[in-house]
Amino acid sequence: MKRQKRDKMERAFARGYQAGLTGRSKELCPYQSVDVKMQWLGGWREAIDGKITGLFNK
Template identity: 45%
Template sequence: MKRQKRNPNDRAFHKGYVAAIEGRNHDSCPHENGMLHQEWVNGWRQGRQDYWSGFGPAAQAQRIVNM
């Protein structure tokens, strides 16, 4: 079975979320500008919000899988 490529916007959001959970800075975004940059930042913000809200590692992993 062929493997379907992931949507680049979803991938950027996921990478931003993971970066925030790992404690990386907002400035570590690999995209200069455009839609992928915005999706990465949105993911980063969501990850930071979850981190500050007290989501534990299990809840964070659950959210990452559901993305």
């Protein structure tokens, strides 16, 4: 059975989340499309909120 690629929006969210966890700036978003960029920023914001509330050590 073939594995399907994940949705582009889901992938953008996950990459934004990882960027937020590593402390990257939101200005470094690699996407130009508005919808995909919003997903990336949503992931980034969620990771930053998690860091602020103490969910992550670093």
